[in-house]
Amino acid sequence: RSVNPTRNSLEECLAPLEKAKYALAFASGSAALTTMSYLLKSGDHILTVDDVYGGTNRFFRNC
Structure with missing residues (x-):
């Protein structure tokens, strides 16, 4: 999973x-x-929608 040409x-x-200089794609939401x-530090904020995986x-x- 870590080396995927696609x-x-x-x-x-x-x-x-x-x-952007780089982008990241992942095999799963987890x-x-x-x-x-x-990557986040104390005090950082995340914006998200309420309708996400439980x-x-x-x-x-x-x-």
């Missing part, structure tokens, strides 16, 4: 669309959420 191509296509939680919703509410 995902690498997606990341390379998405970055310029967002005027992988994305875990990575995001490691586990993700609980994670956000209990942080």
